[in-house]
Amino acid sequence: MTSPEITGNPPGSFAWSVLHERHPKLIAQVRDGLPYPPATGRALDELADEITGEIQPHAGWEKYAGRSWDDVPFLWAESCFYRKLLDAVGYFAPGPWQGVDPFEPVKSAELRGPELAADLAAFATRTDDAAVESALLTASLWGNRADLGFRLSSGQADGAGALLVDESPLLWSLLDGGPVVVVADNAARELVPDLLLADRLLTTGRAGTVVLHAKPYPYYVSDALLPDVVAALRRLTESPVADAGHRLARAMRDGRLDVRAHPFSCAPWSYHRMPDDLAADFASATVTIMKGDLNYRRLVGDRRWPPTTPFAEVTAYFPGRVAALRTMKCDVAVGIPADVVDRLDASGERWRSNGAHAVIHVR
Template sequence: MLFCVMPAAVSLVCKTPYRPLPRPLAADGDGEASFTYDSVQRRLPLIVESVIDKNSYSEALQADLRSLAGEIAAGEPLKPLAAPSAEWEDALAPLLAAGDTWLSAPWFVVENYLYKRMLELTDGPTGGADPFAAQKAESLDGAAAAFADMLSAGLTEGEMLADDTGELCAALEAAGGEEVVVVLDNCGLELVSDLLLVDGLLRCASPPRRARPVFVSDVVEADLAPTLAWLEEQGGGPLAGRLRDALADGRLLVESPEFYTGPLPFWEMPDELHARLAEAALVLTKGDANFRRLLGDLHWPHDTDFADLMREYWPTSLAALRTCKSGVLATPS
């Protein structure tokens, strides 16, 4: 799906959409046959187990992580975070007061809460290594083969629910040398593909010195160095060099607001992030998780007009690219 929204009027303040909000996706509420239930009850514990398998943690830490995985699978009540931010404290307070469990709490909150719980266990008091570093390295090692598979598989145009490619191209052309924000999703092959996109934006912008694509996601700058090194090993030295130059002279920025690993929908983004995105000529979001955040991970009627909903709170032009995984859906105009 590729949605492109050119707002008729810019939202100057970040606010909840005008219309009544439907209920959030949740494992119990969506039922055992749903993708939501499977994701929480089966997939999330597997994520914890994979972190144990890929890291040389002490026996005590492994036991703590396995206990966390058991909490999820058993649908136990949520627990307070050890040192929550104000955002997390506000989000968790009503869920803790109501005795919500991993299965009854909103799915989007639960997913992000899992990573906070894992980091509390693995970071220690002064921070620590990325628990997903080994998996990121493996995904990068497999990027070449995955890219070849994508090329040989061909396009599945018949399965596109929405395709605003023409509108996106027009928006990029209209942006000229203005700032474009790319909100990322995953490392590995996806980050490699995103770097190709950003390189194209940097090279095609006119005037080129004003083009400043911005990465905004949980893919932090530390993830770029091994990816650029991998590109060089694969014969992509000129591409890696151009991107390093763009980072050095400020045409390419990498930003990692904590909001992107938090429990809130985009319409509750902090004022400073809202203002930051409003400065861009275009924001391009990628992935199912970012699409879910755009729609608040709520059960909108599937005939909800995506563009109309975004115009109620989004501050600039928007393109949203996602592969449908969750049940969150809206329609093109």
């Protein structure tokens, strides 16, 4: 079973808007975020010019060289753009800017922002066990709306949205004290509730260990790296829920919370192509929790699926039980009941990509 891969065509589509509107804004944001030298400014100018035309050859990224950015698989085009952006700012090259995250300024601002402070203050008032777990899952799900790249091209405000599919009871039933894998998405305001959820799983015994997969290097603006995990833990220890931050730090020291960063996390492919060692990691878990929109696209395949396509069918290849906590911010959609699809299609809203809807799928 398959469907066509999503590309940047036709004009006006969500993928087209990312390539033609979000990416130029992102280049400008990166340029203004850190005091880069003139050579970096010139490299960013060259990238801004390139994304208006054909893909230029790049080491390791030759597959679609010479073609329009709009005509190649969208997931590949986005990934290639971010790799070229990192090369433009000297992230991988020897020198003083090597390893400097170009997205750190916006991540840090969000981590110290009033919205997260309010989130933490509100969570500190929760005392009932059921309410705590519901709030954590909700925060981990909707925290994905804080995605910094999404904010560049969306007018959506924060606030409650519509949960189109909720299979969270099945997710909770699977958590029987075994190992749990959480594949993180964004840093800062989304990562903090992910960590609090991990703390809850560990302290209640729902999970014996939690493996948190971060990214090995900056990717898709706000994706979480190990330094972002450390920064989030530090933020927690300075908050009204400081005890959770200290527990998580101890859990990292004793191995109950293990942070990993597999290179495939930044590959321009779906998880259908995952290497054997990563598949074994997922297979060893009671359940793997995939966070966010990008991981969802990689899990089900970045394709034009009919939205009623069963989630279980498109994830049947995955090695073990898997859950997806996803705010909908692109055109990929599966597992939506037909009556819900009909209602949303009739509404005229861009429900697949406006960030106002979410799903919790479990297989």
